[in-house]
Amino acid sequence: MLIVGLTGGIASGKTTIADMFKKEGAYIIDIDMISREVVKPGKPAWGEVVHIFGKEVLNEDQTLNRKKVGDIVFSDAEKRKKLEDIIHPEIAKERLIKINEIAKKNDRAIVIIDVPLLIETNKQDTVDKVVLVYTSPQGQVERMVKRDGFSLEEANNRLAAQMPIEKKKKFAHFIITNDGPCEKIQKEVKKIFRELKKEEAQKRKKF
Structure with missing residues (x-):
């Protein structure tokens, strides 16, 4: 078994990425x-x-x-x-x-744990691998306004209060840019899932 933390900034599209991993065969645990x-x-x-x-x-x-x-x-x-x-x-x-x-x-499961504040709460060591979802600040603000009903000011304030994505990147084993065509993102997810399967097999050999 391999435990993978899926994280990213607020409204970065983690749930969409988690769904893609699920289609590949991963088990999803949604912390939210x-x-x-x-x-x-x-x-x-x-x-x-x-x-x-x-x-x-x-x-x-x-x-x-x-x-x-x-x-x-x-x-x-x-x-x-x-x-x-x-x-x-x-x-x-x-x-x-x-x-x-x-x-x-x-x-032998690949378990994807969707954790919004994995790195902020210093829990990155509780998982085997970290997948970071990145999207543009503009995309995050648009999602918060549309999805959560925030005003533009509220959304920008929430974004400003987040840990900068550059700080999160150094903890990530894989980074998915959640901007652009869906097909491109799906290909990236498939590629990462194959890598995770290899990691799981190697982990099993150690035991």
Whole structure:
């Protein structure tokens, strides 16, 4: 088995790239999806988040309003740290469960873990390889406005607060530029997947 961290800047198109890897035969673990699961109403982390941030961050159906929480932690480092201390351990538990489930099915699996903040949280050493998705700043802003409903100013502020992509590049084993024709990107994904399969085989030989 080979564990691969798929990361990149905000709105860089990681999910699209993950889908391409899935079509090649990779198993995908979506950390953003897990982060939503662990704070569903009734879950321990949900109660802790509400206790710290108040009921004003809840929607009418009692689910967390992720945009409200995001706006708070974006401008308050202390609350951001508290939020991370609540949800990161829960995410780590679920991630391990999912990896073990995959291992039982296929001990030669290529597992792609879609982790937005892999490098920012210094977790790059928890994976065997790092694939970095790069897209132009303009493309990131356009996605945030269209996908997340941010204003142009909000999108630019979020982008400015991110770790510069140049710093992330030095941690990456593979870099995918997610601009240009889809066919070109798919070819790059296929090429990287072949390399990952070779890496997995070499890793197995060591044991």
